[in-house]
Amino acid sequence: MGNEVITVPELPEVETVKRTLNTLVKGKKIERVTVSLPRIIQRPAEPEMFCDALTGHTIQEVERRGKFLLVRLDGLVMVSHLRMEGRYGVYVSDEPIEKHTHVIFHFDDGTELRYKDVRQFGTMHLFSPGEEKTQAPLQKLGIEPLSEDFTVESLAAKLRKRRSFIKPVLLNQHIIVGLGNIYVDEALFRSKIHPLTPADSLQADQLARLHEAIIFTLKQAVDAGGSSIKSYVNGQGEMGMFQHQLQVYGQEGKPCVRCGQLIEKSVVGGRGTHTCPSCQGRR
CATH class of the missing domain: 3.20.190.10 (MutM-like, N-terminal)
Known part of the structure; x- marks a missing residue:
């Protein structure tokens, strides 16, 4: 092979x-x-x-x-x-x-x-x-979350006029690129933000936590070679190992690593969504 x-x-x-x-x-x-x-x-x-x-x-x-x-x-x-x-x-x-x-x-x-x-x-x-x-499919892509252009200020500017829930906004590739279901759930958990929070309602402290959480989560995942959910392996046939570090995604029914409350699964924007009802309580 x-x-x-x-x-x-x-x-x-x-x-x-x-x-x-x-x-x-x-x-x-x-x-x-x-x-x-x-x-x-x-x-x-x-x-x-x-x-x-x-x-x-x-x-x-x-x-x-x-x-x-x-x-x-x-x-x-x-x-x-x-x-x-x-x-x-x-x-x-x-x-x-x-x-x-x-x-x-x-x-x-x-x-x-x-x-x-x-x-x-x-x-x-x-x-x-x-x-x-300048042409499809790249011309309308959003900001790269691991680039120098991704700052707390640029994130705030992207979210300021978005009344939709924060999870589908983060999944929108025209706003921020590269984020999918796994890493949005992880970043929202790390920043203690509920996925049904309106994007334009995030306060300064929440924006700072979310910015840090997105970068931290992605860098950790890259260092681990990604997550082997389904069939992912790299070119040498090695599995990604970040799935062993997931704190909320796929953990429904298990105790939260921070507070011990059981992780819940729901549907937000048509996507399976994992949250801690205590750490990510809605304001």
Whole structure:
């Protein structure tokens, strides 16, 4: 079996995939590309144009923007979203091609980067350098929570006019990128904020705690290689370990690590939500 990347698409997992792919494919030259599921290719319109454009180019760096991977080549940028079941793996060319393999990047060293997607929801877009910032799917993305631009002040500005509950606001990728269900629950618990709190009602002390909690939670998760909820492993076949540090997500019925009250599960904005009824009491 080749080195494979399986992910659930939150920032820590995508960051881990990015780092792993850099060790596996950076510097490799594409000899040809084959596409067996055309709808994966969103730009250009014809998969044949996608394949032709990439032929002869070398992968220089793999980056991340929110939950998207950016594969930078010499003169091109490929933007890839894995959705829920997208997987990248590097294989020797004579290894059997597994079911649900939809795109193969054939390298001139006899190896291949294969993209598999059981649900077939993943996407790939191809741009000239710089163009990806002004076009879909990246042009409307919000602030990066691990960047220098993410300050208490910028967070307050993002939330000031949002009357919706804080949880769905944090999940909105047009406001803050990369946060999914797991890490929003964890950050709200750490900051002692109830997920049904209106975003525009947060006070200065709550904003400061939330800002710190988002950064702390994401950094801890990245350091742990992400969370292996469902089937996530990195490119070396190693599980992410942050699931062993989860304090509230998936802990319903267990005592809170702070106060001992039993963790409850509810639905907020259509998402399963985990809270401590004592530590996160609503104002």
